[in-house]
Amino acid sequence: MFFYPVATVLVEATRTGVAPFFEVVADPFYFGVFAHAVSDPSVLWTAVEPHTLELPVGNAVIVYPFPNYQLGLFGFTAYQAVLSTLASIVLGLPGAYLLARFEFPGRPTVRSLTALPFVMPSIMVATGFIATFGRNGTVNRVLTGSGLPPVELLFTLEIIVLAHAFYNAPLIARIVAAAWESVDGSITETARTLGASPRRAFRDVVVPQLLPALLTGALLTFIFTFMSFAIVLALGGLQLATVEVWVYNAVSSADYATAARLALLETVFSLTLTYAYLRYEARQRAASASRPPARKQLFGPVTADRVAVWGYIAVALLVFVGPIASMLLASVTGPDGGLTLAHYQFLVDRQATAATFQVKPLTAVLNSLLYGVASLAVSVPMGLLFAVLSTREFAGRKLVDTVGMAPFAVSGVVVGLGLLRGLVFGVPILGHRVVVAGSLAVVAAHAVGAYPFVTRSVAPLLATIDRSVLDSARTLGASRLRVLLDIELPQVWPGVLAGTAFAFAISMGEFDSTVILATGGSGYTMPVAIERFIGRRLGPATAMGCVLLFVTGASFAVIDRLGGDGGGFGG
Template sequence: MRWGERAALPAGVAATVATLVVVFYYPVGSVFAEAVLDAGRLTAVPLLDVLSDPFYTGVAHHLFADPLGVPAGIASWVAAGFPSVRFGLFGFTAYQAALSTAASVLLGLPGAYVLARYDFRGRRTLRSLTIVPFVLPSIMVAVGFVAMFGKTGLLNDLLGALGLGSVEILYTLEAIIVAHAFYNAPLVTRLVTTAWESVDRRQVETARAMGASPLSAFRDIVLPTLLPALLTAALLTFVFTFMSFPIVLALGDLRLATVEVWIYARVQALDLSEAATLATLETVLSLALLYVYLRYEASQRSASGAGQSLPRRPLTIGRQTLTSPVRLAILGYGVVAAVVFLGPLLSLLVESVTAPDGSFTTAYYEFLLAQQASTAVGTTKPLPAIVNSLLYGAGTLLLAVPMGVVVSVVATREGRGSRLAEAVLTAPLAVSGIVVGLGLLQTMVFGTVLFGYRFVAVGPVAIVVAHAAAAYPFVTRNVTPALGGLDTRYRDAARSLGASRVRALVDVELPLIAGAVLAGAAFAFAISVGEFDSTVLLAEGADSYTMPVALERYVGNRSVGPDLGPATAMGTVLLFVTGLSFVVIDRLGGRWESNR
């Protein structure tokens, strides 16, 4: 038994690594291999075919098709008076990511200013809520935007009631940018708020005492402290929006396709070779951007926050608001933020019970029940989708929580090797779900020949392991700070009394950080329930689809017509199940801790 306890932790690390090799590194590696191997030999032909295709790289295709002719081409372009040029699929993907990043920064910065510089009732709660968009299913949010900004959506209903004209931004680049801001502006707010609160009050007061104006003090003291966090948030937002899939699929389709959406379209057309090539190029670009982010973060890391923070001013909205430009601007920002962040979710709920004539109806929920009772082949039924999502979520917890805890134990060990191991073990954060799903489709679902036998995994198994690969890093992100912050004397006392390392972990450390473990479990479950990217590729069978996949199917042709009602009803069910699951796990965790 003692030998087994001593071997348990190394065995756990080995099992985690082996699991990642099977469910992540090998599938993703197979995608890369298909793009660079031909009959077992290295080749750059598929990559060059894509890079030299104007559809994918636009005017930049000359760099690969005719590099020697580039200088003459630039000279001709200048001589022609700088006419407009096309940048292709990759260029458009980067363009919409840049616009989405700008919108996220513009929407998130005022929120950071309010949270960092003002004190008001509910400030801490509001700051905590900035994490909520990260656990909301993106396809559900996309349908919420359809319900809000569609021709018969809530916004146009309100404008019609006021006698104003309707607005149409749905299925446009603007709608995609606003939806991306919904997800990423809270990230900007969260990171910049933390940086703003770390500004040393004494440095600002010293600058003011030496005659600096408020603007000069902000420029010389506050802004240099905010800039690293702002650039970090902008770079992360660019990476996330560059790899965005469900938002673009639902609000843009192939008319505004990004690289992710086109990879999905190639898989649907069974052109797996081209899909693998595009996935390889996209992953290389995203990894390069993340490498730049990590290097920049490491260069900016410093021991800040040692001094006193800037004092917060009380914020009250009253009569003086109309005479105070700053408070009036804050009030206006609050209205805009409420429309962007609360509008889509509220519209989802309202439109699910609103008939085209504006009256209350339960017809859309009755339609879901009728779908459930239907015997037609290919019918998307809501109950199997709900059951599948819950079962996949439970299976994800069984894999993701132990994996996340093991990675946290490795990450909290001293030494450079532990940091390298943590980076290797959390690599799934840097690879999109579409790429992981494509790799699992090629290796597990289609089968892998090993020792003369073909090993095939059914769709549900592939879905669970894909969800676990996406979810366990979030367990690690919750557990690692708590585990690293524990007083080492607890562990040392247990070890001195004869406990093995794994026994000390199980009996002493994990009970002390049970809240963090359960918080990670709640995130993992919510991520599994809402995961769409990999699931939509793997749930092609009639019985393996989940709630997000069913929701996408109910959207149908994405026109604002009869299909919108069932989609909003299914989206409301998804919102309810996701929220209820998150609350149940959190409440059970709190009750467990109190019983301890």
Template sequence: MSAGRVAERVGVPVLAVVTLVLLGLVFFYPVGIVLVEAVRVDGIYSLATFTDVLADEFYFGVFTRVFSDPAVLVRSFPDYRLGLFGFTAYQAILSTIASVLLGLPGAYVLARFEFPGRRTIRSLTALPFVMPTILVAIGFVATFGKNGVLNVALRSVGLPVLNLRGTLAIIVLAHAFYDAPLIARITAAAWEGVDAEMTETARSLGASPLRAFRDVIVPQLLPAILTGALLTFIFSFMSFAIVLALGGLSLATVEVWVYHRISQLDYGTASTLAVLEMFLSLALTYAYLRYEARQRAASAARPPERMDLFGSITKSRLFAWGYALVAVVVFVVPIVSLVVASVTGPEGFTLRNYRFLIERQATAYEFQVKPLTAVTNSLVFGGGTLLVAVPMGVFLAVVSTRNFRGRKLIDTLAMAPFAVSGVVVGLGLLRGFVFGTEAFGYRFTIAGPIAIVAAHAVGAYPFVTRNVAPALAGIDDSIVESARSLGASRARVMLDIELPLVVPAILAGMAFAFAISVGEFDSTVILATGGTGYTMPVAIERFIGRRLGPATAMGVVLLVVTGVSFVIIDRLGEGSGFGG
């Protein structure tokens, strides 16, 4: 047998083993480390930490007394002490409601109206997948902070200033900015699939437009709305950078408090909290995937025709233009404020913030953040992430399109990083590999930058898989069968026919992976602590509490890199899992 045929035969199994081993090392082992540390106290396995956390009102508020005194819920109503988990869920509920209220009108406009730039705006609803959360935070500080654009405008007309930073309102609004596009994207797709004939039949039987909407359209949209709401709740519950930058410890969520405990070297409590949150997020993610699968299974015979946005004045058009005005204020102003704040000062237009980034590189002490180092690290880590995440993601996409026993299990394991926060992965990599782990009589350690690349790859490869898998599934089976009938092996068909056909999807996945790496904050801020492996998002967070100008300048640099990645996704991602 020729060497080429041997390589073909063993290549895929070897790639499978390498991928699974790599996935185990960079994800499942670190998560396992966190699980173990949550149940080990002074080297002895114990549930003492779990018991202490579950019984502590700081973490669970009034609910810690429910089992011993159920009437406490009645006696203390409505002045509940929610505790850390309760407050995290509360702000996630408020954020979800705000996102739904802001996103549903956008879904209606995208689904029912035709206008120039509609495709571009629809593509922009994918921005939350690539926009760094720290960028959202700095945009809202630049808008609503003490010296933000809003207060500058208020001072100029003699009105009192309004500082929303450090309030629950700004956190909820920032989450709505981030998540409402997801609601609009998911619901618009369902709205476009509403069966127009059912609505017309209801109207012909005498139903008013409102009743036809309530009884015919809403039931068809409900699965999509629930899917988007559940996904938004998960994102808001696991939110880290936005809460850390805008609320701090005074409005800490579980993620922020885990980070605080890590900074205090209290790894046992941090691991316990992380495990409790992880189990909850896994359950919620499972529910989300069930809803998503149910939504995709639905189809319609004839979608309704879109109306022209421009024309005679109607209630529908007035509503659409009114929403457009709200959307500009909520979605555009924070980004514009970020750019404006980076080039303005008390004296007006200035480039001193960008000069600071350059000069700080030469004058900063070793323990201070050097801006150009942060930019360089982000780009290098992004390149390293591509080397790891793209092969993993493409291989798992190939696996997900094959029929074999155990495929669903592999699919579930491969998508597990969606349900585990970067804080958990970062903590596991820190405790497991950066601090070192004993195996085979040897202590294995890795440098912080390598751990950062591993954490970024964990967060990025599922997006490669979700981009490539639909493209592979869409290849005509007859092409593959013709090649096989001519004697080509399965591996040769994959290399010579299938993968070349999905190159645009692979490139879109690469753009996603790079953008996610460049913007990743949760795991990076843990792994870069005390070292020089900080990135642009970490630099922004360190600047934001001291000097707004340099933070906004660094934010603009990050925005440009993210924007370029998004343009690539928009051009190449049509029809893929996220980019279309």
């Protein structure tokens, strides 16, 4: 379900040898100035041109060098990922400070909500941003109502970076807050006793302990934004295409050779980064602090830090709640600005009147639910198996752990392309052509994308089980399977439930592979239906987005209620 499709992409990309790869690397469209540097490295410094900077104080003028580089497709993909990572850090660090250093009602729930990037469908986020920043979106309605000119943010780099920050800033906050809570308060107090100022104690004691977590979150965010697909496709289109979007465009044009080469280059890059992430995450894991610093009350006398935190809360509500609220509002707002249920009525009517080739909303909902349930039957056992393997001591355990997490580093577009070119088109075996297409192919893609989340939810809990208890049970005659079912599984059950809910939500929101595998058929899901509606009518797209939000929100409620905080990425 995973390695064979990825191998299919590898074979497709290297069928004619390695020469086409050199053509890609040497093509300025893909690698910009770095392609020219293959034959003439001097362009890397001759392209650095002087620019002038006029300071507002006096008449001083500074001349500084700046690379005037054409980045190409891969360069632009990395560039927008760097900007998105920086924006996520800027938005996420204050959130980490709020969660780690302040006490307020509902803090555990807010901390649980930082896991939303893993369960919120990206195409739904894109719909929310269109409803917020589109030509007739919430922001422009407020601006024009106030007598101000509207802003045009759609199909700009700024809105892509902002949408990526919406997705990944909570992840930064979650990872850094966990590290912040593990800082022993007594060490900071000792530094203060020895004469260090609060700023010096923070810089010399706290920051070094937060830096590994921050770098881990930044690396993870860079991987996510480098492989981003749905957000860039919906908010940037081909004008601001990344590698993922261009691979999809090549697949849509039946240029499978180019798609395979680009997908392979991207996969090698993302796998390298993911391996670095896993190594870095393992190094920065640490036990909880023996005496974490006491949290301050969020509600209290006006102080500088409380004012700053409340300012951040206002910005966070605008950035994180605004797009979802705008989507909800747009789904019940008519062209005249009044409240209406016409968009939901359109979905009902479309089900009855749509032609065979058109999207039927109820069919999309039922397909999503069917794929979600079916993928659980595959992803949960797979996730449990890799969780057990990753917590056992044996030669090659780190390799197994890395291999088990490989789907996390390979985009859904690559998996979908591999399934399409392999199992969907058919594989000759012993004189027969074996075809795995339709719903089975979609379920396979969803299960592959979901099972790493089961593994990451269960493995931390498995690692905390006392090994002597397991050894005693084996000594008393219990089989390995009996020990697993009677001792280990009951202790990690909250993580299993959390992983199951994660897997179901991931399947419900999966877009990257589904949009490739469901093209031209009736196997489309709610995210695919939303993308097709966006290009025609925003109202029905927001209504379908609200339906998807309800389903994924219910899944997340299961995570929070049953799974608790038992594991998960960065947990």
